[in-house]
Amino acid sequence: MEKKAEFSKIDKSDKKMYGPRGLLVCGYPSEERESFLELAEKTLGEIPLIFAVNTDINITLAGLFKHDHKAGMTGPSDLPRTVIMSGLSQNELHALMGAYRREGFVRQLWATLTPVSENWTLKALLIELLSEAEAMSKKK
Numbered sequence: 001m002e003k004k005a006e007f008s009k010i011d012k013s014d015k016k017m018y019g020p021r022g023l024l025v026c027g028y029p030s031e032e033r034e035s036f037l038e039l040a041e042k043t044l045g046e047i048p049l050i051f052a053v054n055t056d057i058n059i060t061l062a063g064l065f066k067h068d069h070k071a072g073m074t075g076p077s078d079l080p081r082t083v084i085m086s087g088l089s090q091n092e093l094h095a096l097m098g099a100y101r102r103e104g105f106v107r108q109l110w111a112t113l114t115p116v117s118e119n120w121t122l123k124a125l126l127i128e129l130l131s132e133a134e135a136m137s138k139k140k
Contacts, residue, residue, distance in 0.1 A: 017093070019086035019113035020065050022048035026126070027081035027108070033073055036105070043099045044092055052122055053077050061125060062118040080126050081106060086113035109133060 023040055025033070028051065037049055050067045053075030065086055083100075085093055097110065109129045111117070117125055 014089045014091055016087060016089050017085070017112055018115060019118065020048075021087035022050065022065050024050050024052055024061065024064055024084040024086070024122075025082075026052040026079040026084075026122070027077050030074065032105075035103075037070075039099055039103055039105075040096065043096050044088070051075065051077065052079060054079065057123045057126075058121050060119055060121055061113055064122060065113065065118075079122075080130060081108040082111065082126060082129060083108060084111045084113060084125070088112075 025036060028036060033051055040047055040049055048069045050064060051072035052064060053072040054077060056064055056072070057079070061084065085096070093112070111125060111129055
């Protein structure tokens with residue numbers, strides 16, 4: 001990994017964030033994928049949603065966001081439960097995270113695509129997110 005990610009608070013606005021519009025979903029059991037897809041479409045309207053599978057671990061995020069809508073829907077995913085958001089407005093990000101919490105889904109990691117992270121492999125991003133989550137839990 002070349003450059004460390006910088007984490008910052010996301011405001012509430014209609015400003016579009018970096019990247020092509022879509023969601024990259026990791027680590028969902030097959031029986032929960034349709035429920036998450038429905039939640040995303042109800043909250044955000046039509047949006048490309050890619051389910052990362054185990055064999056995607058060494059593909060860059062930029063490469064994964066080029067996959068077709070519903071790619072990986074039926075493949076195995078033992079990855080950490082994560083949603084990586086790209087090209088959403090800041091308000092859409094907050095709406096999705098709020099809807100997720102209200103529906104009572106299992107706790108997960110959240111990330112947004114950045115000019116730095118789009119060149120990382122999925123594995124590198126997940127390692128970074130898990131490390132950050134561990135550091136945050138130690139602070140609490």
